[in-house]
Every structure is written in C-alpha cells, then in structure tokens.
Amino acid sequence: MKNQYFGDIGDYGKYGLLLFLAEHGLSISVNWYLTQDDGSSDGKFVKYLSDERFRKYSPALYDLLKKYVVDKKRRDVFVMNEIDLIPDVKYYTNPLPALDAVPADERKRRRKEWHQKALFFCAGSDLVFLDPDNGIRLEGQSVSPTDNKYVFLEEAVDYYNAGQNVVYYCHKGRRTPIQWDKYKELFRTKIPAADLIGLTFHRGTQRSYIFALQNNSAVDIRQLLNEFLASEWGNRKMFTVELI
Numbered sequence: 001m002k003n004q005y006f007g008d009i010g011d012y013g014k015y016g017l018l019l020f021l022a023e024h025g026l027s028i029s030v031n032w033y034l035t036q037d038d039g040s041s042d043g044k045f046v047k048y049l050s051d052e053r054f055r056k057y058s059p060a061l062y063d064l065l066k067k068y069v070v071d072k073k074r075r076d077v078f079v080m081n082e083i084d085l086i087p088d089v090k091y092y093t094n095p096l097p098a099l100d101a102v103p104a105d106e107r108k109r110r111r112k113e114w115h116q117k118a119l120f121f122c123a124g125s126d127l128v129f130l131d132p133d134n135g136i137r138l139e140g141q142s143v144s145p146t147d148n149k150y151v152f153l154e155e156a157v158d159y160y161n162a163g164q165n166v167v168y169y170c171h172k173g174r175r176t177p178i179q180w181d182k183y184k185e186l187f188r189t190k191i192p193a194a195d196l197i198g199l200t201f202h203r204g205t206q207r208s209y210i211f212a213l214q215n216n217s218a219v220d221i222r223q224l225l226n227e228f229l230a231s232e233w234g235n236r237k238m239f240t241v242e243l244i
Helices: 009-023 052-057 059-071 078-082 104-122 145-149 153-161 177-184 218-229
Strands: 028-031 089-092 127-130 135-137 150-152 165-170 195-201 207-213 239-242
Touching: 009 028, 009 052, 009 059, 009 195, 009 207, 009 218, 028 104, 052 059, 089 104, 104 153, 127 153, 135 153, 135 165, 145 150, 150 153, 153 165, 195 218, 207 218, 207 239, 218 239
Parallel strands: 028 089, 028 127, 127 165, 135 150
Antiparallel strands: 165 207, 195 207, 195 239
C-alpha cells in the first residue's frame, strides 16, 4: 500500500468490504504493508468521488473519502487511524524497511523483524487483512528492494497458524487463466486445510481479495460474504465471487 493510493476507487471497495465485516461482528487488524510513494499515476481513479451514483454503496464511507481526497486533497492512509469509521479495527502503520543499498542478510533481518512486530500488533483479531502493493509471493527470494511490494506466503501463513483468519490483496495482472488459478491457491501449498474463498472488485483495475479461513469460523464468514454480495456491492456487480 502507498499513500498515493488512498481514496481511489479500489480503496472505496476495500474499505466497504472491511466496514461491512466489522459492522457484522468481526474484529479486524489491517497491515498496510506500507511502502513509499513512487511518483507514478497509480491511484489516479478518484473521479467516482464526483459522481453521486457511487454514494449509495456506502454513504458514510463515500462522504469521508470525498472530504479528505477531494476537499482536503489528502492522500494518506493515516486518515483511517484518525477517524472512527470501521468499528473494532486496528491498523499496523509501520512502513516496510528500506532495502536499497543494504546487504542481503541485513535485508532479511530487517524484513523478519518488521514482520514479527506486525504479528504481535495484529494478535487477537478475528481477521487480519494484508494490503501489499502487488499481492503475495513465495518466500525464498533474495529480499530485493522490489520484494517490499509483496506479502511473502510464509508471512501470511504465520497469521493463519496463530489461529487467525487471513485475507490478502492481489491482482491477476498479465497471468493467463491457468496461472491465475494456480496463484490463487498458493496458500494451499503451505496450509492444505485452509478454506479459501475470493472476492474480486471490478472498478478501476481488477482487485481480488483472497480469504484463508479457519475451519471453526469458515461457515460464519462465508455467510457474511454472501450477505455482502447480496448488498448493493454485489447486486451492482461491483464485487463478484472469485472461484478458487
């Protein structure tokens, strides 16, 4: 996640989903996987905040994003820390450690230290949401500077092994349908028993949210997701099920 993305159309869907789940009883921890802005045009899809037709999906959320993005021109994830919109949520705001011009061993040490602090911070929540720039990937990489764009699979598994449900952001990108199907099932390579379900948001660029659910809570969370899809968000095809 980058501050430059805050409030774009994808954020509207993301916060709409988290708000719905929290309002229906789930406690949530959000790990932003916060990285530095890069000067690109990513996060540019904010014209929806000038189109009142989008307000019906979540009026309070829409008004909030419009206030900060349009009126105050503030693109900053810390806005979510400052307001009281999503109940029983906490945000891990420590940015990923800079890895440029750092030896490989030191990169790995910094990343592991950052991750351990995040695990401790997020402990106790029913659901942990991981929000990297580009999605999930297998660990065992070099921990190069570009690795900060990803959640390592082993990091996501650590939350699951702590007894928490996990949802992480990813996108199809240029993957073929076969590659995309395999990518969505990465969690099963480490936790075969995880109950996986996905939702995809269809405005701006395609964004998917893959849930890895604990057996003792999978039925209840699946029911909540079905109710979410029965709301305006699903009826208008903003969100659809992503088959896994």
